[in-house]
Amino acid sequence: MLTNIRKFLKQPSIKRWVLKFLVVAFAFSSLVFLSILVFNIYYWGRIYKGVYIANTYVGGLVPEQAKNLLYNNLNGLNKTTLSYDNQNYDIYLDDIDFSYDIDKSVSSAYKLYRSDNIFYDQTNSIKSLTKNVVLALEYKLDEQKLKDNLSIIAGQITTNDPVFPSLNLVNGEVVIKRGVPGEEVDYQKLISLIRKNLAIQQKNILPIPVTKIDKTLDDEGVKKLEAKAMSLVNKALSLKFEYYNLGLIDKDLVPLTLVNNDQQDNLDVLITRIEKEVNREPQNSVFVFQERVLEFSPSKDGISVDKENLRKLMLQNIEELADGDEKSFEIEIPVIRTPAEITTAEVNNLGIKQLIGSGSSKFVGSIPSRIHNIGLASSKINGTLVAPGETFSFNQRLGDVSAFTGYKQAYIIKDGRTVLGDGGGVCQVSTTLFRAVLNAGLPVVERKAHAYRVSYYEQDSAPGLDATVYDPLTDFKFLNDTEGHILIQTIFDPKKFSLIFEIYGTSDGRKSQITKPIVSAVISPPEDLYTDDPTLPTGTIKQVDFKAWGAKVSFNYSVERNGEIIYEKTFISNFRPWQAKFLRGTGPAN
Structure with missing residues (x-):
């Protein structure tokens, strides 16, 4: 067969035909190559033919020419116009910090068909000779300012605003409003229209899109919501993170069951409120020491509430509360952490590396002088360093408590009575430190409970977690049995009626535990006592002491490290029943 092919090709006529074909093919290829070469040489440094940026033709121009042309065409553009119900509304571009990025727009046009894919680039650049391409203008604007402007405009147009359903618990009764259908501006669609119009410069008056909203509840929906609300x-739900604690009771929970996935609902509003309280920036540590700690700020992670997970957890817990027999649940607020750049351990060599314990108390209802004394006394303890093996004495550290040292008169327990005395409120400070010491797992050397139950110390705590002090008879002491120094810090917040103690040191792995206080031997208060007082006008009654129930309260405190109990103690408080006492005026009437 090969022999026959060779014979065929040796014929003179065939040889001439093959030669002609090769010449023509070579000539055509050369022409194509030359055309492509000329094309590429011409457009070297130029934008390819057929390219528009918005409505400005820039094909065949060098970038600088294209920039100048765009500047001229865009000069004077200062607003975009919206329309609704034959009424126009202008958004001025300066009000939304709008600006075109001409350099970037021209750069995008020039880079068109200039990638690393030679075949793709060459094919499409040649197609541009007969096919136009329109590129969007690059620009920047302040999205929030645009939304703010649109909100103002939306408030000016007349639509039948929808009324969304509501659900509340009022005096134990479920109150449901079904809602009313209506219309509202479709912000997402409107913003998309504005962006597109600015990008391609159509210069059209844009109609404001309005969407119908109907979230009204039908009979079945009302029935389900009412059953869940009841x-x-x-029932109750508690949300906690560090010292933040938000308690929700039934009237707070019921509105949260009305979930709206399309609009901001009650749960979204609550989570935004929680964010404002919990979120914080990372905090670098500061440590200034001259014989005592003059300035200390522990390093703290930046915190932002994990909104999606919190919403999921809350809905899940509310559902479980509604379906089950449990009366309350507690949620640890999920957060996203950002580490500080400078940690506590990096700014000192005393072994103060981390938070090892904390305690808190509330003093809502305190008179101003008592609040003043709490702040003053806590400032005396703030910044205290306790060396390894040292026993801390509250009284010794606090020093003299009198008017001479800045304390005001507030109620104290003295000689079996509640009377005004210098330094009333100091026991709020010793009580809070006692709680922090328990949380840190440190040995308590000396502690005495109050003579009777004080309402302040049970605002956020079970009874029996208090510690009274009265120099020189009664002190609060604890031992630093760790291998490093510990630092005591206070956070006093009179606006929130809150006091917090934080103890910093080096954790050795210990963990403390206290059992739930057991209240027994409860004794009712004696009958109210009235004493005649000739210094008060007749008919005047003045209460000078307040009743309190007597009880015995006990709890166990244990500290474990590496699976071994290293310290344990039982704390017993014997609170006497306390009698309300009144002064009855017998003197001349005013």
């Missing part, structure tokens, strides 16, 4: 009566 199942939440007398």
Whole structure:
């Protein structure tokens, strides 16, 4: 067969035909190559033919020419116009910090068909000779300012605003409003229209899109919501993170069951409120020491609430409360952490590396002088360093408590009575430190409970977690049995009626535990006592002491490290019943 092919090709006529074909093919290829070469040489440094930036033709121009042309065409553009119901509304571009990025726009046009894919680039650049391409203008604007402007405009146009359903618990009764259908501006669609119009410079008056909203509840929906709401009566949910604690009772929980996935609902509003309280920036540590700690700020992670997970957790817990027999649940608020750049351990060599314990108390209802004394006394303890093996004495550290040292008169327990005396409120400070010491797992050397139950110390705590002091008879002491120094810090917040103690040191792995206080031998207060007082006008009654129930309260405190109990103690408080006392005026009437 090969022999026959060779014979065929040796014929003179065939040889001439093959030669002609090769010449023509070579000539055509050369022409194509030359055309492509000329094309590429011409457009070297130029934008390819057929390219528009918005409505400005820039094909065949060098970038600088294209920039100048765009500047001229865009000069004077200062607003975009919206329309609704034959009424126009202008958004001025300066009000939304709008600006075109001409350099970037021209750069995008020039880079068109200039990638690393030679075949793709060459094919499409040649197609541009007969096919136009329109590129969007690059620009920048302040999205929030645009939304703010649109909100103002939306408030000016007349639509039948929808009324969304509401659900509340009022005096134990479920109150449901079904809602009313209506219309509202479709912000997402409107912003998209504005962006597109600015990008391609159509210069059209844009109609404001309005969408119909109907979230009204039908009979079945009302019935389901009512049943769920009633199942939440007398239920509670607590949300906690560090010192933040938000308690929600039934009237707070019921509105949260009305979930709206399209609009901001009650749960979104609550989570935003939590964010404002919990979120914080990372905090670098500061440590200034001259014989005592003059300035200390521990390093703290930046915190932002994990909104999606918190919403999921809350809905899940509310559902479980509604369906089950449990009366309350507690949620640890999920957060996203950002580490500080400078940690506590990096700014000192005393072994103060981390938070090892904390305690808190509330003093809502305190008179101003008592609040003043709490702040003053806590400032005396703030910044205290306790060396390894040292026993801390509250009284010794606090020093003299009198008017001479800045304390004011507030109520104290003295000689079996509640009377005004210098330094009333100091026991709030010793009580809070006692709680921090328990949390840190440190040995308590000396502690005495109050003579009777004080309402301040049970605002956020079970009874029996208090510690009274009265120099020189009664002190609060604890031992630093760790291998490093410990530092005591106070956070006093009179606006929130809150006091917090934080103890910093080096954790050795110990963990403390206290059992739930057991209240027994409860004794009712004696009958009210009235004493005649001739210094008061007749008919005047003045209460000078307040009743309190007597009780015995006990709890166990244990500290474990590496699976071994290293310290344990039982704390017993014997609170006497306390009699309300009144002065009855017998003197001349005013």
